[in-house]
Amino acid sequence: MILTGLLTLLLLVIGGGYFIGRAAVREVAVARLQSDFVASVTHELRTPITAMRQLSELLATGRVAGAEDRDEYHRALVRESERLHRLVEGLLTFGRMEAGADYLRFEPLDPAQFFKAVIDEFHREETAPGHHVELQAEQGIPQVHADREALACVLWNLLDNAVKYSPECPTVWASVACEDAHVVFRVRDRGMGIPVREQRKIFEKFVRGAAARNAGIRGVGVGLSMAQLIIAAHHGKIRVESRLGEGSVFTVLLPAYKNIPQDQSSPDEVRHG
Numbered sequence: 001m002i003l004t005g006l007l008t009l010l011l012l013v014i015g016g017g018y019f020i021g022r023a024a025v026r027e028v029a030v031a032r033l034q035s036d037f038v039a040s041v042t043h044e045l046r047t048p049i050t051a052m053r054q055l056s057e058l059l060a061t062g063r064v065a066g067a068e069d070r071d072e073y074h075r076a077l078v079r080e081s082e083r084l085h086r087l088v089e090g091l092l093t094f095g096r097m098e099a100g101a102d103y104l105r106f107e108p109l110d111p112a113q114f115f116k117a118v119i120d121e122f123h124r125e126e127t128a129p130g131h132h133v134e135l136q137a138e139q140g141i142p143q144v145h146a147d148r149e150a151l152a153c154v155l156w157n158l159l160d161n162a163v164k165y166s167p168e169c170p171t172v173w174a175s176v177a178c179e180d181a182h183v184v185f186r187v188r189d190r191g192m193g194i195p196v197r198e199q200r201k202i203f204e205k206f207v208r209g210a211a212a213r214n215a216g217i218r219g220v221g222v223g224l225s226m227a228q229l230i231i232a233a234h235h236g237k238i239r240v241e242s243r244l245g246e247g248s249v250f251t252v253l254l255p256a257y258k259n260i261p262q263d264q265s266s267p268d269e270v271r272h273g
Helices: 002-060 067-099 111-124 148-164 210-215 223-233
Strands: 103-109 132-137 144-147 171-179 182-188 237-243 247-255 269-271
Touching: 002 067, 067 148, 067 223, 103 111, 103 148, 111 132, 111 148, 111 171, 111 182, 144 148, 144 247, 148 171, 148 182, 148 223, 148 247, 223 237, 223 247
Parallel strands: 132 171
Antiparallel strands: 103 144, 103 269, 171 182, 182 247, 237 247
16 A cells, blocks of 8 residues: 555656756746847848948938938838838737737728739849749639738748749749639748747747758748737638758638628627637
């Protein structure tokens, strides 16, 4: 009887130690991810701020060769301020979505026209110098019921990632089609690809692939996590197919307008969370 009690106590101690150890390892991993996130955000903020400061000083002190250079500096200031605005807004949106405190304003959208508008803006802001996005759109695609700004944020993020992770290939392929009562947006690149073991983790907050970190590719690790939250709020799905060294395909599936859930049938504000 005493021996049985001692064995039971020993098992409890061992089991408790195991779970405590697992919890400690998990906490260390989370702390490391948060630390990496803060470092990444700091770097991402510093880059446009430094560029804006340098350009502003050149313009303010008159150290400009001529009108052509002055115009180019002004265009660069606009680009960097837009980059900074997009980064800050993305972080704020992610925080609101996680807290369940973001309002989505649903409206009918033409998928092909909408995706083309996002791609045109992507090209205009010159976030991808030397890269080009090719869009293929089916005819007669049904509308989607979506929040214009939120969906644009998702698609922009996928385009930006495709460019960042395929520096050697100047073309990114985008498409929009209707498949099985869903409107399907795809973004494909021929970049470095994502290992199978990382393909689920990249949708977790603060997580970035090892290849991206090793290559020094910019990013803060919240874009795909935010995209997943936004698409889930649209009753859709986002997934990835990738092979290391061959590139990646990100797919967003949204229900066609005529097949949307009942609680998403009004263009009024809808609270997420």
